[in-house]
Amino acid sequence: VNRLWSHGVSAFDVDGDSLAFELIPCTGGNGQVVPGYVFPDDFLDGGPNGEITFDQEFGIVTWDSPMTAGLYNIAIRISEYRFGFIVGSVVRDMQIFIDNCPNQPPINDELPDVCVIANEDLVVQYTAEDPDGDPLELFMEGEPLELGAAFTQLSVNPASASLQWTPSCQEVRTNPYLVYLRAEDNSESPALSDNDGFTITVIGPPVENLTSSLEPGGTILLEWDDYVCSDEASGFKIYRRIGTNPFEPGECETGLDESEGYTLIGTEESGNTTSFLDMTVPFGNEVCYRVVACYPDGAESIVSAEVCDTIALVIPVLTNVSVGETDLATGIDTVRWFPPLELDTTFFSGPYSYKIYRAEGLNGQFEEIFQTPNSSFLDIGMLEYIDAGLNTQDIQYRYQIDLLDNGDEIASSNSASSILLSVTPSDEEVTLTWNEVVPWVNTLYEVYRFDNDVNDFVIIGNTEESVFIVDSLENNVEECFLIKSLGGYSNPDYAGPFENWSQEECSTPFDNQAPCPPELFVEGECEDDSYTIFWSLLDDKCSSDVAGFNVYYSPNTFDSLQLIQTIDQVSDTVLEFNDGDLYGCFAVSAFDSLSTRPDGSLGNNESELSNIICIESCPEYELPNVFSPNGDGLNDSFMPFPYTYVDSVDLKIFNRWGNLIFETFDPDINWKGENKDTGSNVSDGVYYYTITIFENTLLGMNPRKEAGYIHIFDNRSVPSEE
Template structure:
């Protein structure tokens, strides 16, 4: 018939018939090409055996596509084109196919393929199918758009074995009008990587498969959003108009009657559409991100799987069942997890219960109550965990209840599904024991239950005295709040550890307690519950510091008294002579190095008066070492002779300053001492009119210091203070009632705030006499003149005696103020400036170093001046050779255009702001005022110059005029 039609017409009428015949010939294939409903690609690195033969650049893939079996394209098409992200492709034939149970006209095809990459990197492995299923409602002309999915893989030998997330649930699902739609991909990651779920717009490739294969860069699809795509909850008339939220237990909790929502839970992958309003097919996409954790705890993205799925919405009087799962839980590796799963149906329909998850198998899910019983179902999940299941992230088990509608319900089964999160933790180390070993502690424990993993690490923690820490079933590791501090990490197959306390030995009179927990290697990670506590006591008493008190405050002859306790040996032991003390000193509160002050050989010498110090300006910290079996001269070279190093103790450091806002003097003090000063308040002393210090007040103290504001002062007066702290060790064998004094401190009123003025250039005056200014060429240097005076009332009671002033300048309106100079005068000339546009602040400084508040901001500015000559002579004699301004203030940019008398542009360029050479008489296009072509002839030329001035307002002006060129 087609051939007869093509033979009939001749002459001019031939072409319409040819086109009609061609369309008729092509139309069936166009319709048949619309067949792909959904799909995804999953990957894993080389896991073949033996391990030594594995190739880290070899990756295995599984792609699943869901198609319309009634389409001729599905029948005829056996291969799909796979693009590997490295510029190569392959034609892959499906390995198996089957109709999807419970769905009409849905066929699932599975493709297996592999690829070896040439180099490490990150690659997007993709498939471009032609074309999408024609009935999709939430995109425009779906049968004319390609179907694009991808899986992102990372090739890195350091990653080891890596498997992409596995999506166990099919990418096809059913929904009902005005009922909540739920879908969960039942994702799991065999390597224990963290998964995150995010919605994406459905994708198509730019161009056809043939164009991708033959257009540079070849074999590299470029994805883009599908034309006219809208999420299925869109209120558009063509998508799902009138959709509203209905009652649902959540999450997310709905606003019943509000506009329909469409969300995915980033942690569980639960997709919720609340709720559909229109019958039809909808396509949605989401990406499953795969995150691996580094050793330092940060995560990095190593893979992605894009799933493009189809939801078929139908009308039905059926109602969704409800499934109930246990609360999220933790389980110790090796224990059995048992959970009862219950489901009910409001229509009294039969219910089918299913479970999906990466642990199925070996985990099992079986029915307890027959699923032939109407209206309810009961199942049991059972999983015997092992050490390989330990992970920092919970394992997800998806339970799905699907009803069977029978007749009269339009045969639309509905579902409910819930995720049960199960975290597998490591077993606690068993039988941890602590025993004295000389002056050290020997820890032992049983072989760790999960030690077959060679990369398990045991972390050993220590604490002085017992704790009340009692970990729950999900409390892995040892938190800082328990008071424990990690002292060592050791291999998981170790059985003992000798604690020498960093070579210092254990302190007598203290009880040391220990706990251990196991940390599992990445990528899965995870940790164990902490072991039971093991403690050991050391009797006797250590030598400890008890006083570091300031006796005299002076910059050169200050004095501090240091006291300590005499050590006592434990029961049945004694100290071996020679023995003694070494006292060391350092500046600052927490120093890292000390110098020796004195070595004492008599144990009854427990006091040292340290003089000749600068206690006015410095804090001093002391460290005491008790030693035996060594002479003082060898101490330090042989650390085995050190038996006891007391914790360092600092002097109390007092600081103060007047505060106009608080209307008083604010005092703060700090100390770093081994005893506790927080149980008793500190006492503040102030010098009275007779020169004697008297108690002024008490204030709460902490372990590190305190603060107090003295408001009983008169403005403009100087007050002197010191602080007395009271503390103790709170241990039966160690001293209490320890009194220590700070240095004396005198607080003077802060200097008064300066009021600053800058001599400002009168731009109006300069512009008025612009033609009489003479030459002010580019590059002129400027000077700004500053002057100031003190405001005696800012702040109230401020000090008018000033040692010097600090001057700050700001070069940019939003830039920082930078210290440029200091002076004892009340005026200042800031000279040799390329620009006068600058802002300033001034600060007064008193004799004792107190600083006033910063002054007001005062600025000078450039005047936007620009005066051009009307003639120049570019003849090379060095006089008036360049067209440049006679008067010009600093500029940031000057763009020049020169035109001849006929309006033809003969030159364009941009002048250098430093020289402002606008033109040298050349033609064509140039830069910095210099041409790149031939010279123009003498005559009259017109200019258009756009200037951006370097003033604070960034003034922009355009100058037009003429200039005569003569040689």
């Protein structure tokens, strides 16, 4: 009592699947929760009985200072997950006996999570101390102990122990290994313990001695040593970037984060592979590589060291794919390139010519479109080809240049595309986005807008990104734009800047921005039969053009909201209800004024719904216990007192022999004391009734059952046996 208590389940999965731990209510033999069960810390009539916390990573339950001695029960569900899907679970039940004792539990020193590279030694020091000075016995459990890790206790108080483990390549996996710690005292009173846990992640070693070498045709061959975990690895990922990034991976860091600027360019599907040929090397730039080993469960190794290289100028060097004319049928692209000046002209002696290939889109197939005349000279400066008769308005074209020596194709350039510009209209603004795939690096983009005053495009800004927003425009007025890129290669002989233009692209801004949703409020009480629902607009900027509101309603919480009212006055933000029986859920949206769309039609924009406010009913339905159907105009009918929120009733009235003499579904009842079968007045006396009252509530129709007696007196009919 009034001591810290903890317990760990020490579970692990032999398949390496992820485990999730959950503290759940205790269930009986039928699998249902035991009636009246509460967690032990809520045992004292709903009041506090210490505080139970649960570590879902390690399955450690801790009860901080239980206040009442007794026997308590808890249950822990352990679920097994594989690739994010649950594959099984088991429930562990346990009893906890809380008693008064002077003993204090030991205290573990915290251990951080650690990682270890396969085939390297890991040593973890574990220490604990007992406040009462009792000697401690230390325990360590978990899968590493089943896989050969050695645990040795060195002292008893302060207690210390060490874990030594050299995991093999077979232990590399994505999920960490759970290790459970327990320090238990040797007190004469009941022994107490402290439970903790930490994880060990076994990671794959890096690929070693990555090298690069230049190969014929402008390719680069990467090679590395036999991987030490080749039998366990499933393959390799090869990454490339333009320019070096000599970062060192952090401790326990595996894989290669995209923020480092590398692009995945290829994979090898065997752990025994020791090379990769890059056949798409971008010429003119320093290209750098790293390699990551992969494992069957998705684990990745530490990334390799970086290696960089630059291919010689042995392929044609594309510098320009620029749109010169925008048109659906007569568009023009201008393609420029330099000859491969470092080509061995002793071996390739000419004559020289070039084939130009074109493809539609970034993934289309290349087709030959032109071959230049033969030339005896290779170094003749920049070459140019004007490609006409194109649909440059809608299609992005990609080009490749092949060098021919005496009619034989001997080298191909990297491919390059034009810039494809897209313009997305919005309210008084447009968003420009564009893309291109080129072997050089574009470092700046200039944005041009057509100016009617000068009848030409003028620059309005620049950016290093591939997106630009132009605002403060006039709705329903067409705007046209161009993008010019400036870029070059890292090779100083081809540093540029090379200028390339996109196609012209036009669009018309229009109001397609919905107002901000209102915020909804309610005032009033159900019992007062009066409610006021009102709302306000919170953001003046996005609510400046509000023209009205739509009111939505559902009588319950499970049906969808339906439009019940449209308010065309922006100043009208109040709904009053004074006729009672108001219940259900309400929401409000705002809409703006009608405006012209690009297709000439009129339309407006509706906001998202406001917060939803639900008003619960307060049903009232009460019957009298006496009435006198004597025709004097006073109390002549059996009917309820004024009622609210009642849809219908199922009323049955019986005489003293149990015969049904009246029934109705009408909540007003209005029974005048007549037998339903004979039509005659029943005699004075006491009659029994049952009634089911169907009440309107947020959760739907609620049937409420009642029964009672009615006393009829002063009846003008002759007494009968009814």
